[in-house]
Every structure is written in structure tokens, then in C-alpha cells.
Amino acid sequence: MSAFFELSGVTKNFGGVRAVDNMSFAIEKGELAGLMGPNGAGKTTIFNLVTGVYGVDCGTITFKGEDLARFKTYDIVHKGISRTFQNLRLFQRSSVVENVMTAAQHGIPYTFAEGMTHLGRWRRKEKEIKAKSMELLERVGLADRANQAAGTLPYGHQRRLEIARALALDPELLLLDEPAAGMNAEEVISLNALIRDLHRDFELTILVIEHHMDLIMEICPHIVCMNFGAKIAEGTPDEIQGHPEVLKAYLGEEEEE
Secondary structure: OOOOEEEEEEEEEEOOEEEEEEEEEEEOOOOEEEEEOOOOOOHHHHHHHHOOOOOOOEEEEEEOOEEOOOOOHHHHHHHOEEEOOOOOOOOOOOEHHHHHHHHHOOOOOOOHHHHHHOOOOHHHHHHHHHHHHHHHHHHOOOHHHOOOEHHHOOHHHHHHHHHHHHHOOOOOEEEEEOOOOOOOHHHHHHHHHHHHHHHHHOOOEEEEEEOOHHHHHHHOOEEEEEEOOEEEEEEOHHHHHOOHHHHHHHHOOOOOO
């Protein structure tokens, strides 16, 4: 029986640079897993390969037993995978709720003519979309800022908005790309609690990218660590924390006297 989500021998080259080198790991349905490594290790490239931004040079990426290589990014969203981005991709001038509504319109069955004229099913569906979007904003703690321009939110709140927008796509697999980037220690603690709650309440499978060990160690029972594009360790937080290759990647090799 195949894993819910699996990379097998995945390799990606950019010219003479091997960004991902024979990467293999699997995540079972319902897991909260972490992908960690120093800056430049190739973590975001993995997400870009999964979501169809880049094509795989070698190996396979499967989701629910289906090879994703032949699908475009929009097809992969329809398959049940959504993501956030390391660099924010919000509509800065649109309101907070409009940002979420844009994603929540995914799969809405009104016609182009109904969308242009605001007739037929459009009005009823827009009410449903807004209600859903407000519920998601409530879950991430932003309901009171629904009408504020997204670009005026504090940075940590913008990160939460990206998560709400990804959830609006109704994913089965949620990919979070450095969700704690730019946050202070208090915000990271709050984010940890939010990710745990969303994982439990939405019954999601979540893969979190982070180069900060503390967040990954705190919330992820299953961790994959990579460096220079290759997997160097996989296991529980205790196994990863003391792994010599992980320590070498983060702390460097000590010089011999």
C-alpha cells in the first residue's frame, strides 16, 4: 500500500547546481511532519516541485498513489494540496477577507456570465464564500481585521492570513513554507498552537518547512532534515536533535587542533 504522500529519488538541477539530490521520504495521512535544514538546503525547492512550479528531473512525487509530474499547478490544487510561501504572496491592497475569498472561490460553479452580471447563482455563492472566509479568519485570529487592507497588517498577522487563504482551498495536504519567518518568540509560540489546532480540527496532513529547529522540534513528531539538497536524517525530534549530521549542518564541523 502506497503512502499518502511520497517523494522517491527526486532530483532537481539548475544548470550545474543540484538543488535537490535523490530525495526520498513519505508522510502518512494525518501526520504533522517537518522538513528542516539550514538556509539554502533546498527545502522550498521541494515545495516548488510538489506544487508544479518546477518539473522533476528524476524520481517521482506521489499523492494518494497518483504521480503529480503530469499535472499543472492548478490541477495539483484541485487534487487537494495547498501551500503558503516563504515570501508573502498576498494581495496587498485588497482587504483581509477579500484575500481569503479569492481562494474560497476555487471550484464555485457559477458561469462567466453570472460572474460578470452578478445574477443567477452569483449572489448566493458570494454570501457562502464570505461566510466561509470569515470563519477561517476567526480560526486564525483575524476576524476583527477582515476589512483592513492586507498590506497594512503586522507581519505576523500577514503570515496567519496566508494560512487562512491556503485553508480556503480545502486541502487534504497543507504545505507551510517557513510560517514563522520574521516572527518574534511570542508570535512563534502562538503560531505553534495555531498549527497544532488546525492539524487537529481540520484533520489535515501538514508538512512544515523551517530552518529554525525550535519550531519543528516543538510541534512535529516526524522530521526530515536536509542539507545541500540531500536528506541527512529522518526520525523523531529526539533522534534528530542528537544526530551528528544535523549538528554538523547547523553548527559546522569543529576544526581539529
